[in-house]
Ligand SMILES: Nc1ncnc2c1ncn2[C@@H]1O[C@H](COP(=O)(O)OP(=O)(O)O)[C@@H](O)[C@H]1O
């Protein structure tokens with residue numbers, strides 16, 4: 001019977017091409033708008049490292065101004081001072097730990113015809129690569145001893161390697177960065193976590209960096225500050241060293257703590273560290289140290305922007321309006337079928353039979369609307385991508401889940417829109433429609 | 438097999454109450470061919486719709502094949518319409534974008550026959566009305582008389598015991614009307630009970646029995662001469678089917 005209903009549905013859709021296309025268009029517009037915003041929200045709130053996001057913790061210690069919290073009501077700073085980052089790294093109290101900073105420098109490629117270009121740098125520690133499951137195309141990261149020895153080594157992003165070495169295996173080759181000679185130890189495969197969870201302080205959806213190098217080179221080579229720098233007290237002097245020794249925060253830190261027990265121990269360690277610092281005259285505020293796992297940290301950092309949420313609700317309203325339109329169109333379409341419905345009733349179709357027939361018809365329209373809506377959503381995402389540039393580029397792709405969600409949403413909403421018109425159609429009194437034509 | 442006792446039907450709208458049938462009494466025997474005549478608005482169509490379970494009634498009893506139909510569910514009424522009753526309407530009521538084959542197929546779909554069985558019945562009934570060669574045509578490609586033949590084929594395909602026809606020739610010229618009438622007589626001769634509403638006294642005379650309806654009541658019942666020579670045919674068929 002289903003295939004019969006399907007055939008009738010297609011015939012009926014063909015019979016009123018304009019009415020049918022209006023319905024498909026109404027559903028497509030609603031689905032297009034809501035899928036665009038759903039996708040943005042979905043990608044914004046995605047878990048970027050699902051299998052271990054519960055074991056990775058962002059570290060906050062409250063080193064801030066005694067008179068004023070870093071953020072109301074009583075939030076500790078979202079980054080660390082150079083002093084604290086190094087002390088916590090040296091303590092080695094977690095299974096893995098990385099302190100990080102962002103910086104930048106000019107790369108001078110070898111070839112005559114390649115121009116120097118600016119590269120974003122992530123300064124980090126050896127644990128970064130295994131901790132965040134960073135994929136390698138060639139070579140690997142570096143070791144703890146290379147960190148401590150402040151070796152001038154570098155891991156390139158795939159794109160940088162393509163730009164500088166034409167995509168060849170460049171492990172062991174040297175590269176000039178910011179006037180210093182570095183040796184390549186590894187090349188990443190394409191890597192773009194969404195959100196870029198390991199450092200959201202400069203934007204949660206930025207591109208990953210072009211270069212990765214040992215953190216301590218910051219001090220060694222006096223690499224410039226990147227990202228946000230916040231100070232509650234100005235450095236004592238203008239020198240680079242004075243800045244590093246100041247109470248300015250510019251560094252991020254993550255620790256890997258596989259069990260709840262590990263987490264408790266680490267928090268206890270942070271508290272005793274803070275007490276030690278108090279004894280040294282730092283940390284004037286009450287104890288306020290925090291460990292947040294990946295998703296908690298995304299929440300605290302408000303990775304899903306409020307306006308994205310508002311857009312989501314607006315687009316649902318829009319979908320609702322489109323569905324109300326569809327209800328009107330279906331009502332007029334089905335009332336045009338009254339004679340056929342009366343006839344079918346007369347020759348033995350029950351209300352249930354007719355209900356199914358028209359439900360199949362609405363579902364067909366819904367699916368067509370869903371497919372067209374997916375096309376519109378892709379256009380919408382492209383639009384957002386080009387409007388907001390880099391920031392949105394990583395947020396504007398449809399995956400299979402989203403395609404399934406779109407079709408399901410279209411199906412469910414078209415059937416919901418079809419319920420009342422279908423119910424009305426089935427309750428047409430058979431006798432009333434059979435007089436003369 | 439069709440037995441109405443004191444059936445009443447009232448249509449109520451906000452302004453008026455119309456008593457379409459008042460104490461309507463009629464018994465139709467198996468194998469009979471009853472022509473119903475009467476002035477316009479006298480309740481003929483209402484009677485036929487109630488007889489065909491297309492409409493409910495307000496009072497009295499109606500037994501179809503011995504079954505009291507007053508308290509059946511929509512599903513049960515639909516099943517009886519589908520299996521026991523064939524309808525023919527003045528306006529043919531073919532579905533314009535289905536070809537003849539698919540139009541005749543409509544009642545069979547709700548019967549749940551397999552496709553081979555449906556095909557056999559469709560071909561057979563289109564054959565009977567002389568349109569087997571035009572199965573793939575759309576209704577609009579046929580004349581009025583041919584369209585009504587398709588409607589008859591549709592009514593016959595389910596092999597109903599009853600054929601209910603509401604002015605089946607009302608939209609046809611007299612030549613076509615007579616050929617449709619011949620077809621109905623033929624069908625009746627094969628044992629199908631027919632109740633036909635008509636305006637045309639000449640056609641009515643060709644039925645076995647005439648009833649005259651006035652003001653929602655049966656006011657005359659009489660046998661008709663055309664079938665006088667085999668007056669007992671109706672009861673014979675009835676006996677043979679039991
Ligand atoms: N659906 C309806 N609503 C209200 N009144 C109706 C309806 N159908 C028929 N009637 C009225 O019932 C009476 C009988 O109608 P009908 O059975 O169609 O007569 P006939 O077929 O003999 O011309 C008429 O007065 C008609 O106006």
Ligand SMILES: [Mg+2]
Nearest residue numbers: 481482483603
């Ligand atoms: Mg009438």
